[in-house]
Amino acid sequence: MAKPRVATASLCGCFGCHMSLLDIDDRILQLVELVDFDRCPIDDIKEITGPVDIGLIEGGCCNEENVKVLQEFRRHCKVLVSVGDCAINGGVPALRNLVPLRECYEEAYLRGPSVDNPSGRIPDDEEIPLLLDRVVPCHEVVRIDHFLPGCPPSADTLWAALTALLAGRAPELPYELVKYD
Amino acid sequence: MTTTAEQAAAAICAEHGDDRTRLLDILLAVQRRHGRLDDGIIDALAARLGIPRVDVAGVVSFYSFLGDEPRGRIVIRLCNDVPDLMVGADKVAEGLEEELGIRFGETTPDGRFTLEWASCIGMSDQAPAALFNDVVVPNLGPGAARRLVRELKLHPEVADLRRLIVREYGDGKNSHDLVRAAVKNNIRRPGEVILADMAHGAGLRKALAMSPAEVIREVKTARLRGRGGAGFPTGMKWEFTRAGDAGQRYLVCNADEGEPGTFKDRVVLTERPDLLFEGMTIAGYAIGASRGLLYLRGEYAYLREYLEHVLSERRGQGLLGEGVCGKAGFDFDIRIQLGAGAYVCGEESALISSCEGLRGDPKNRPPFPAQRGYLGRPTSVNNVETLCCVPRILEMGSGWFASLGSRKSTGTKLLSVSGDCTRRGVYEVPLGTRLRAVLEMCGADEPVAVQVGGPSGQMVGPADFEREICFDDLATGGALVVFGAGRDPLAIASQYLAFFIHESCGYCTPCRVGNVLLKERLDRIRAGRGEAADLDYLQTLGQTVKAASRCGLGQTSPNPVLSTLRSFRSAYEALLVTPAGGAQPGFDLEGRLAEAKALTGRGSVHFGS
Structure with a gap:
């Protein structure tokens, strides 16, 4: 029987959640026995190749490309999980929701202290994805099945959730794994 | 300096x-x-x-009547409650804005006029209505509003605004020298207890001939329950208060009638102040208080002089002051505390805060006011209507009172009826009266919905019209707003949520944040971007806000949503969409990208537009 397939992506996040996944230490050996990885920053597969059992999303959506990737994950993943506070709440990137979009662009491309932009224009390069007017959590864009809170969720949290999902159960995290103070 | x-x-x-x-x-x-x-x-x-x-x-x-911004010498507060909007308050607003050349929230450059919105000012039976400073202007159409403002512009002196504005006095005591208001009582159905013809004083004399414990027992035997909405047994509340610390205790009358659509206390204060003060005096005697407070909502400031006058007459007659009615050892007097425009102050612990000169924040319970209330002393807070029942119970007997109404809900209830009906006004009906009977009395022509008990109550449809108005079925503090054909229950629920968002004191998160989230999701559904799961979301969030809020405001503010989900579920379902590919229909990608497209001057690569 084929192993379950897992895909992951970091949208508007800091890769901290992915680092936390690597923090499962030697359990990573068990993980590769249990699953096959599809698209994932760790194996550098760029597009999802087929049906996926579990998709893990780090980060919220700050631009059109994030939305595109998230929609692709939703289409291919049986179970989609928001991992970490940015995916769930927007997190630190959502602080820019307090600043008008024009000011964000101007700070990045025109006025920032290290900016060298003789054109004096906000770039229209198609390689730079258009920003959404505000950073939104993933569940506002597509349906999300499970949420793993934490900044980042600890390796134990991720491990507990993954093994539960692989066993076909909804993750039920004990109090110790979701308290932060 | x-x-x-x-x-x-x-x-x-x-x-x-x-x-x-x-x-x-x-x-x-x-x-x-x-x-x-x-x-x-x-x-x-x-x-x-x-x-x-x-x-x-x-x-x-x-408080909305206070502010650090300069306000005009005449502050015009136009009521934006649902019954006012139903009869074109928005058109009145346009007229006022054009005539004064300012928007709502602004003051004219000459410092003469300020335009503001007000939540319900207790005139739903004569909407649209506005306050010009303290002066009530009922039935204010757009044309009349323009004319009135044009005229006021010609008179820079505003010392006696009332004389300039009020052309015709209302009925009853509205034409009293100290009231001189254009307000109409609109008493449509007097009942047996409060709006009946009566001789004053008998109840108080009987009470003073009894011991306080006997008075409380009589009120308990009558099974009198609080008329403000919660229906707590009045006798029990008094017993708790009497059992509080010895020394100074207080009796507070809650005349902060802020529940949108409610105006029955306005009529009681205008036509039955003696009955109310008599009730307060008896209550003071029963709980052992020598001081009473009447918390009068700021919107009813036009009644203040008149009420002060009635109080001073009562002092002159020995009905207030030292040794009331010659009863040695029973001293009782009443002070009027004016509110300043805050709905939450109708909640008893917030009302006490307000009386103490604080923000109208609710207090934690326990301790309950009966233990530690006003100034930390045992306090009983009772509704105007409740206190008015008391002298009648003493006068006519608890058996008589208990024979009115139904078994668990004795006596009569004053209803404030407004909205789509021909006879808006105050009805005193026995508790246990069917909603349909009231709708027939008020000339409601095939209503599609009725808001029972104001926004904090519930919105019901025709399936519920046979239900009874009483504490154990359709409980109400008194408001009935009728909605006829063509009204949209979901739009009304959204307007009521806007009201709660405005009036939340902001202290606790479930209420401050939850109501905003409820309105966002409701409006998303109304815009045709909701899915089936959103109904569950509204239900769950609504229940959370109710369960987790600190005071009665947040514990009832989700009711417009929860009761329409129950009574008008098909109206919600008709608006739902089923999204493809697991997308959330509420996410508006085009809208979210519009600004970036404008700033960069290019279209989307990923979504090809």
């Missing part, structure tokens, strides 16, 4: 005995004189009263 304004503010403090618990009165008086409560005045008041400036500034920012 102090300005004359600051000196005058200090003088007003002195008039109030430099008592910080009278801060609300002090601020109202200073605001009346200077039109604003600016930083200098706030500093001066704080120094004079010996309290931190933030305590003064906090109160100023809390």
Whole structure:
């Protein structure tokens, strides 16, 4: 029987959640026995190749490309999980929701202290994805099945959730794994 | 260097005995004189009263009738409650804005006029209505509003605004020399208890011939329950208060009739003040209080002089003061505390805060007011209508009272009926009356929905019209707003949520944040971007807000959503969409990208537009 397939992506996040996944230490050996990885920053597969059992999303959506990737994950993943506070709440990137979009662009491309932009224009390069007017959590864009809170969720949290999902159960995290103070 | 304004503010403090618990009165008086409560005045008041400036500034920012912005000499507050909007308050607003050349929230450059919105001002039976300072202007059409403002512009002197504005007095005591209001009573159906013809004084005399414990027993035997909405047994509340610490206790009458669509207390205060004061006196006797407070909502300030006059007459007749009715050892007097436009102050612990000169924040319970209320002393807070029942129970007997209404809901209930019906006004009906019977009385022509008990109550449809108005079925503090054909229950629910968002004191998160989230999701569904799961979301979030909020406001604010989900579920379902590919229909990608497209001057690569 084929192993379950897992895909992951970091949208508007800091890769901290992915680092936390690597923090499962030697359990990573068990993980590769249990699953096959599809698209994932760790194996550098760029597009999802087929049906996926579990998709893990780090980060919220700050631009059109994030939305595109998230929609692709939703289409291919049986179970989609928001991992970490940015995916769930927007997190630190959502602080820019307090600043008008024009000011964000101007700070990045025109006025920032290290900016060298003789054109004096906000770039229209198609390689730079258009920003959404505000950073939104993933569940506002597509349906999300499970949420793993934490900044980042600890390796134990991720491990507990993954093994539960692989066993076909909804993750039920004990109090110790979701308290932060 | 102090300005004359600051000196005058200090003088007003002195008039109030430099008592910080009278801060609300002090601020109202200073605001009346200077039109604003600016930083200098706030500093001066704080120094004079010996309290931190933030305590003064906090109160100023809390109440909608107070503010640090300069306001015009005439502040026009147009009511934006649902019954007013139903009859074109928005058109009136346009007329006022055009005539004055300012928008709502602004003041004319000459400092003469300010335009503001007000939540319900207790005139739903004669909507649209507005307050011009203290003066009520009912039935204000767009044309009349323009004419009135044009005329006021010609009279720079506003000393007697009432004389300039009021052309025709209303019925009953509305034409009294000290009221002179255009307000109409609209008493449509007098009942047996409060709006009946009666001789005053018998109840009080009987009460004073009994022991306080006997008075409480009589009220308990009558099974009188609080008329404000919660229906707590009045006799029990008095017993708890009487069992509180010995020494000073207080009786507070809640006349902060802020529940949108409710106006029955207005009529009681106009036509039955003696009955109310008699009830307060008996209550004071029963709980062992020598001091009573009438918390009069700021919107009813036009009744204040008249009520003060009635109080002073009663003092003259020996019905208030030392040794009431010659009863040695029973002293009782009443002070009127004016509110300043805050719905939450109708909640009893917030009302007590307000009486103490604080922000109208609800307090934690326990301790309950019966243990530690006003100034930390045992306090009973009772509704106007409840207190009016008391002299009648003493006069006519508890058996008589209990024979009216139904078994668990004895007596009569005053209903404030407004909206789509031909006979808006006050109805006194026995508790247990079917909703349909009231709808027939008021001339409601095939209503599609009725809001029972105001926004904090519930919205019901025709399937519920056979239900009974009483504490155990359709409970209501008194408001019935009727909606006829063509009205949209979901739009009304959204307007009511906007009201709660505005009136939340902001102290606890479930109420401050939850109501905003409820309205966002409801409006998303109304815009055709909701899915089936959103109904569950509304249900769950609504229940959370109810369960987790600190006071009655948040514990009832989700009701417009929860009751329409129950009564008008098909209206919700008709608006739902089924998204493809697991997308959330509420996510508006085009809208979210529009600004970036404009700023970069290009279209989307990923979504090809």
